[in-house]
Amino acid sequence: MAYGITMLGWVDYVGLTRCRAVPPQQLASRLEHGLGWAVAGQALTPFAEIAPNPWGPMAEVRQVPDPSAHACLPAYEGRAPFDLYLCDSLNPDGSSWECCTRGFLRQALAALESEFGLRFFGAFEHEFTLSGATSPAAPPFTVEALRIAPRFTADLADALTQAGLEPETVEPEYGSMQYEVTTAPATGLAAADRAILTREVIREVARWHGLRATFSPKPSLDAVGNGAHLHFSFADADGSNVTYDPSTSSQASPFAQGFIAGVLDHMPALVAYTAPSPVSYLRLGPHHWSCGFASFGIQNREAAIRICPSPARDPAGQARGFNLEYRPADATASPYMIVGALIQAGLSGVRRQLPLPPACDVDPAELSEARRHELGIVPLPATLSEALSALEADAIASSWMPETMRRSYVDLKRLEQKLAEAQPPEEVCRRHAAVY
Secondary structure (H helix, E strand, O other): OOOOOEEEEEEOOOOOEEEEEEOHHHHHHHHHHOEEEEHHHHHEOOOOOEOOOOOOOOOEEEEEEEEEEEEEEOOEOOEOOEEEEEEEEEOOOOOEOOOOHHHHHHHHHHHHHHHHOOEEEEEEEEEEEEEOOOOOOOOOOOHHHHHOOHHHHHHHHHHHHHOOOOEEEEEEOOOOOEEEEEEOOEEOHHHHHHHHHHHHHHHHHHHHOOOEEEOOOOOOOOOOOOOOOEEEEEEOOOOOEOOEOOOOOOOEOHHHHHHHHHHHHOHHHHHHHHOOOOOHHHHOOOOOOOOOEEOEEEOOOOOOEEEEOOOOOOHHHHHHHOEEEEOOOOOOOOHHHHHHHHHHHHHHHHHOOOOOOOOOOOOHHHOOHHHHHHHOOEEOOOOHHHHHHHHHHOHHHHHOOOHHHHHHHHHHHHHHHHHHHOOOHHHHHHHHHHHO
């Protein structure tokens, strides 16, 4: 690169990519020891406040870039190149810091492989809303909605391709100036890395065009929400999709059935990891296609976790394309924590041999309370505070984090909730839309 800087980034508890930067010629020397960072920064809210934490001003970790987690875009019409590496947060002795969100996912992946010999494959759907455009609103999902920002969408597809992120779709969504991007699935840690890099590339391309892209789950009270649904499956050492079993009524394998049951069993606590902001609970709820209940369904978009059969007609294609979707997630969460907590929840169900609950084939909100009870369907927490209480009450879900991580995470999230309660809901939405 002829000019510019190389950014070394890491994603914290609140899902933001913090960074430091170096001249490109320094990268080689930083690959070994990275850059120092005061760990009290892990207690930052999305805004200026710092939550109570156990570290104070003394402790430091090294943010060490991973060459495999990298996105680079050339200079665009006089703007500096975009060059971002994602980092591991390491102790001075080179071990993973106990509060590193990337390390949190590594532990879950290690358990999946060591206990069951399986690998995780996943891809996020990235919903976001553009602001700064002067064009009139267009009908949802139409050519007009895509073409009112034609250069942005074309440049975005090109940029994602150049960055090696393998875009699959760039499409208009239901909300005004709302779009969705999907990329090809990736394996293990790379699935979360790709989600982070994709979001940052989207933000960069929006900046090229004088726009802002927000991934906030609720940009305003009357806006359509932005989710970060996660599609995933599991493969064995031979690459076979062990999520699929055509001999079962749901086509889900015994492993997948136990996994789904575990996710549902821990769902009230799980959303404290995957929907971890006050605005998350303005999006989650019945009739929003974002789910308001801990339910399972087959092709049911009001279910919290759903089975997505492949559209292929040949058996091999059906096996390859079969996957599960986890829906109550958004971009205020670290993708590492979303995937890591999801894996841990599912493995808990497999270990305990939990049975697959009956599939719900309607919107759970349309069922009577008695019928929901019969199906084992419970409401999701209605606020971040309720989700954190559910996390603290779930000994298994709490154990997924080391004690220091759990305590500092909950303290930070309690502060976020307290700050939100001191403001009108519309202001809460506005502030999060500006940050995310």
